[in-house]
Amino acid sequence: MYGWEFPPHFSGGLGIACHGLVRSLVADGVDMRFVLPRKFPVAYTGATMLFANEANPLDAEQTELFASGYMTEERFRFLQGQYPELQYGPSLFDEVLRYAARSPMVALSQQPDVIHAHDWLCFPAGMAAKRATGVPLVVHVHATEFDRTGFRSVNQAIYNIERRGMHEADKIVTVSEYTKQIIVEHYGVDPSKITVVYNGIDPDSEMVMTPEEAVVHRLKERGWGIVLAHGRLTMQKGLDYYLRAAKRVVDVRPNTAFIVSGSGDMAEQLIEQAAYYGIGDKVFFVGWTKGRAVSRLYRMADLFVMPSVSEPYGLVPLESLLNDTPVLISKQSGVSEVLQHALKTDFWDVDDMANKIIAVLDHPSLHHTLATEGAREARSQVWQRVAERCMMVYKQVVKMITRV
Amino acid sequence: MSAVCQYFQVHQPRRLKRYTFYDIGTDSEYFNDDGDRDTNNAKITRKVADKCYLPANEAMLANLKEFPEFKIAYSISGIALEQFEEYTPEVVESFKRLVDTGRVEILGETYYHSLAFLESPKEFREQIRMHADKVRALFGVRPSVFRNTELIFRNDIAEEIANLGYLGMLAEGADHLLEWRKPTFVYHAKGDESFKLLLKHYKLSDDIAFRFSNKDWEEWPLTAPKFAQWVNAHNGDGHVINLFMDYETFGEHQWEDTGIFHFLRAMPREILRHADNKFVTPREALEQYPSVGEIDAPQYVSWADIERDLSAWKSNPIQHDALRAFFALEDDVKRSGNEDLLRDWRRLSTSDHFYYMCTKWFHDGDVHRYFSPYDSPYEAFIAYMNALNDVRARVQSAPTEKHRRSFWQTLSRKSHAVLEALRS
Numbered sequence: 001m002y003g004w005e006f007p008p009h010f011s012g013g014l015g016i017a018c019h020g021l022v023r024s025l026v027a028d029g030v031d032m033r034f035v036l037p038r039k040f041p042v043a044y045t046g047a048t049m050l051f052a053n054e055a056n057p058l059d060a061e062q063t064e065l066f067a068s069g070y071m072t073e074e075r076f077r078f079l080q081g082q083y084p085e086l087q088y089g090p091s092l093f094d095e096v097l098r099y100a101a102r103s104p105m106v107a108l109s110q111q112p113d114v115i116h117a118h119d120w121l122c123f124p125a126g127m128a129a130k131r132a133t134g135v136p137l138v139v140h141v142h143a144t145e146f147d148r149t150g151f152r153s154v155n156q157a158i159y160n161i162e163r164r165g166m167h168e169a170d171k172i173v174t175v176s177e178y179t180k181q182i183i184v185e186h187y188g189v190d191p192s193k194i195t196v197v198y199n200g201i202d203p204d205s206e207m208v209m210t211p212e213e214a215v216v217h218r219l220k221e222r223g224w225g226i227v228l229a230h231g232r233l234t235m236q237k238g239l240d241y242y243l244r245a246a247k248r249v250v251d252v253r254p255n256t257a258f259i260v261s262g263s264g265d266m267a268e269q270l271i272e273q274a275a276y277y278g279i280g281d282k283v284f285f286v287g288w289t290k291g292r293a294v295s296r297l298y299r300m301a302d303l304f305v306m307p308s309v310s311e312p313y314g315l316v317p318l319e320s321l322l323n324d325t326p327v328l329i330s331k332q333s334g335v336s337e338v339l340q341h342a343l344k345t346d347f348w349d350v351d352d353m354a355n356k357i358i359a360v361l362d363h364p365s366l367h368h369t370l371a372t373e374g375a376r377e378a379r380s381q382v383w384q385r386v387a388e389r390c391m392m393v394y395k396q397v398v399k400m401i402t403r404v
Numbered sequence: 405m406s407a408v409c410q411y412f413q414v415h416q417p418r419r420l421k422r423y424t425f426y427d428i429g430t431d432s433e434y435f436n437d438d439g440d441r442d443t444n445n446a447k448i449t450r451k452v453a454d455k456c457y458l459p460a461n462e463a464m465l466a467n468l469k470e471f472p473e474f475k476i477a478y479s480i481s482g483i484a485l486e487q488f489e490e491y492t493p494e495v496v497e498s499f500k501r502l503v504d505t506g507r508v509e510i511l512g513e514t515y516y517h518s519l520a521f522l523e524s525p526k527e528f529r530e531q532i533r534m535h536a537d538k539v540r541a542l543f544g545v546r547p548s549v550f551r552n553t554e555l556i557f558r559n560d561i562a563e564e565i566a567n568l569g570y571l572g573m574l575a576e577g578a579d580h581l582l583e584w585r586k587p588t589f590v591y592h593a594k595g596d597e598s599f600k601l602l603l604k605h606y607k608l609s610d611d612i613a614f615r616f617s618n619k620d621w622e623e624w625p626l627t628a629p630k631f632a633q634w635v636n637a638h639n640g641d642g643h644v645i646n647l648f649m650d651y652e653t654f655g656e657h658q659w660e661d662t663g664i665f666h667f668l669r670a671m672p673r674e675i676l677r678h679a680d681n682k683f684v685t686p687r688e689a690l691e692q693y694p695s696v697g698e699i700d701a702p703q704y705v706s707w708a709d710i711e712r713d714l715s716a717w718k719s720n721p722i723q724h725d726a727l728r729a730f731f732a733l734e735d736d737v738k739r740s741g742n743e744d745l746l747r748d749w750r751r752l753s754t755s756d757h758f759y760y761m762c763t764k765w766f767h768d769g770d771v772h773r774y775f776s777p778y779d780s781p782y783e784a785f786i787a788y789m790n791a792l793n794d795v796r797a798r799v800q801s802a803p804t805e806k807h808r809r810s811f812w813q814t815l816s817r818k819s820h821a822v823l824e825a826l827r828s
Contacts, residue, residue, distance in 0.1 A: 252425065341763070343782055355424040359786040365725035366785055373763055 002122040005069040007043045013315045014069035024387030037099040052102040100124035104132030123165030136397035139169040150235035150309035170397045175313035176334020200383035201318040225256045225361035228301035233264030238307035238347045247277040248354035263288040298323035303360045321378035326370035341373035407644045407684040412651035414480040417756035419443040434791045442777035453492040456655035461498040475507045475683040482515030503543045509685035512547030518753035523731040549686040555707040562593035572690045576707040577603035588642025592695040600690045604648040613649040617662035632674035643693040717758040722785040736799045760784035
C-alpha cells in the first residue's frame with residue numbers, strides 16, 4: 001500500500017484514513033506492507049512500514065511541514081528553499097516522480113498480491129509498481145483536484161496524473177457516491193470499475209474527550225452561542241460562505257461567536273473578509289489546532305459547521321459528533337450520504353445556513369436530539385466495515401487477473 | 405352473520421413551507437409554497453384528488469348505485485375540506501353526491517386533525533364544534549359518531565366525547581386493549597355503558613391498506629373473492645367487522661396499477677354473495693348491536709406504527725418542545741381577538757407537523773419517509789418553530805393592530821358624520 005502522510009504527523013483526513021484502514025486490515029490478517037516516500041516517525045499499526053527513501057530521515061517537525069497529502073507546488077518550493085539539506089527535488093512534482101522511480105524496487109522486493117495507492121501523490125508510484133510486477137492495482141481516491149480547488153483552478157498536470165492513475169488501475173475505491181460521480185463525469189471512468197467505501201472513525205481515539213475534561217469558554221458562560229468550523233483555510237473548505245452566514249446570524253443574534261480553526265492560503269483573505277463585514281470581533285481565528293485542542297473546541301462549540309464547496313468524504317463532522325456536538329454539513333460532501341442526523345445545506349445557500357445555525361442555538365431540544373442521535377450514528381461508522389469492503393475489492397481484482 | 409363497517413379517513417394537512425428565521429416578522433403566510441416542493445399544498449391536493457379522491461369517489465358512487473345494501477362512512481378533516489374548496493371544488497361536489505345517497509355517514513373529528521386533546525380540552529371541544537358546523541354547512545348532516553385524530557383513544561377522551569353528546573367513537577383494536585377478546589363485537593367505554601366503541605379489525609384492514617400490493621406477501625394477489633372468504637370466516641364469530649383505513653389507500657398509497665380500484669368495485673358483490681353478510685355504517689352498528697364488554701384504556705392507543713401509541717408525534721425532545729411551545733401560545737392568541745391569528749395558530753395544531761419531526765424510524769429510512777415533505781425531521785422542526793415564533797410576534801403586536809383599527813374606525817366614523825352634515 002502506497003501512502004504519502006501518516007500519523008502522528010499528518011495534515012488532513014488522508015493520513016487518518018490510511019491509519020484506520022491499515023490497522024483494520026492488519027487485524028483482519030492481511031500481511032500489509034505500507035510504503036511512504038521518505039523516512040519519518042510513524043505511529044504503530046502492526047503493518048511493516050517501508051520507506052522509498054531511507055536517506056535523510058525527517059524529524060517530527062520536518063514531517064509536519066513536508067509529509068502532507070495536501071501540499072501545493074508553491075508551498076513545496078518555499079519549503080525546499082528553507083530546508084536545502086533534505087535534498088528534495090526542485091518541485092513537488094519531482095518528489096512525486098522520485099517516489100515513483102523508487103517504487104518498483106520496493107514492490108519487487110516485497111512481492112505483493114495487490115497494490116493499493118492513495119491519491120494522486122502516490123498514483124505514479126502505484127502505476128510503476130504495477131508495471132514492474134504485473135500485480136493488480138487499486139487506486140483509492142480521497143480527494144480529486146476538483147475538490148481541492150473547489151472547481152475553480154484545476155492544475156492540468158495533477159489532473160493528468162489522476163486520470164492516468166484511474167485508467168491504469170484495475171479498480172478504483174472512492175470515499176463516497178459524490179466522489180464517484182465526479183470521477184465518472186470529469187475523468188471519463190466506467191462507473192462499474194468504481195466501488196464506494198465510506199471512511200470509518202475510531203470511537204476510542206484520543207480525539208474523544210469526556211465532558212469534564214473540556215474547558216467551557218468564558219463567552220459560553222455569558223450565554224453566547226458558539227459555532228465552530230475546522231479545516232484547512234482553502235477554497236475547498238468554503239469558509240468564505242461560512243463568514244457570510246456568520247454575518248447574517250450576527251445581524252439578528254449578536255451574542256454569537258464564530259470560531260475558525262485551521263491555517264492555509266486563504267487565511268488573510270478570510271480575516272479581511274470578517275473585518276469588512278464588521279464582525280471581526282465575533283469571528284475568532286485560532287490557527288491550526290490538532291489532537292486534544294480540537295476536542296476541546298468541539299466540546300466548547302454548540303454547533304460544528306462544515307461548509308465545504310466540495311468534500312469527497314469529510315471526517316471532521318464525525319469527530320464532532322463523537323464529542324457530542326451536533327453538525328451542519330454541506331450537501332456537497334460524501335459524509336452527508338452516511339449521516340442522517342445532521343443538518344444539511346448547500347454551501348452557497350448562505351441564508352439557509354444562517355437559518356439553521358440560529359435554530360440550533362435557539363432551541364436546546366434541537367441541539368440535544370441532533371447531538372445524541374448523531375453521536376450514535378457516528379459511532380456506527382467503524383473501520384472494521386471499511387476493511388471488509390476493501391478486502392472485497394482486493395479479491396475481485398485478484399480474481400480478474402487470474403482469470404485472464 | 406357478519407356486518408361489514410367501513411370507515412375511510414380523508415385528510416390533508418396544510419404543510420408549512422420552509423419558513424426561515426428571516427421570515428419572522430415579515431411574512432405571515434406560512435402555508436403558501438407555490439414551488440415544486442411537496443410543501444406546495446395546492447399541488448399536493450390536486451395530485452391526490454386526481455389519483456385518489458375523484459376516482460375512488462366515482463367507484464364508491466357506482467357501488468352505491470349498483471348495490472342498495474352498500475354503506476360506507478367517511479371522516480373528512482375540516483382542514484382538508486377547506487383545501488378542497490380552495491383548490492379542487494369538484495372533490496367537495498363528489499363527496500356531496502355520495503352523502504346525498506343517504507347511505508354514507510360522515511363522522512365527527514377535530515377540524516384541524518389536531519392533537520389538541522393532549523393539553524387543552526377547551527381547544528379540543530372548540531375544534532370538534534367547528535368541524536361539526538363545517539360538515540353541516542357542506543353536507544347538511546350532523547355527525548353522531550366520533551373518531552379522534554389517528555384513532556387516538558384513552559378513557560378521558562371517551563368521557564369528553566360522551567359529554568359532547570356523541571353516541572360513541574372508533575378506536576384501534578389493539579391487542580392490549582382487547583386481550584383475549586375479539587374486535588368483531590361492540591364494546592363500551594370504561595364506566596359508561598351508553599357510550600359505545602367500534603374497534604378496528606387491524607388484520608383485515610391492513611390486508612388492504614398495507615399489504616395489498618406487497619408481492620412478498622404469501623396471500624398476494626389479494627382478490628375480492630378471497631377477501632370475501634376471510635370475511636365469511638367470521639360468521640358466527642361476532643357482529644361487525646370494522647374496516648378502518650386512510651382513504652388515500654385507494655390510488656395514492658396503493659397505485660391504480662396495483663388493481664386497487666378493481667378490488668374496490670368487485671368487493672361489495674363478493675361480500676353480498678353470502679346471504680348472511682351485510683354492510684352497516686358506524687352509527688347503525690352502534691345502534692343495532694349491544695355492547696359485550698368494557699374497554700379500559702388508561703394509556704393512549706392509536707393506529708400508528710407497531711407501537712400503536714403516541715410515539716409518532718410525541719417521543720423525541722424536538723416534538724415535546726414543539727408541542728409545549730404550541731400550547732403555550734393558546735391563551736395569548738385567543739385573548740388577542742385576532743381571527744387570522746387564531747386560524748393560523750390552529751393550522752399549526754395539525755398532527756402531521758409533529759409526525760414529520762419523528763426520528764424513531766429515521767434509522768432505516770422506512771416507509772414513513774414517504775409521508776414527509778421535508779428532507780429530515782430537523783428541517784420540519786426548524787420551519788415549525790420559526791412559524792410559531794412569528795405567531796408569537798404577532799400576538800405581541802396584536803394590541804397595536806387593534807388600536808390602529810379603532811383609530812381608523814373613529815376617523816371614518818367622523819368623516820362620515822362630516823359628510824352627512826355637508827349633505828344636509
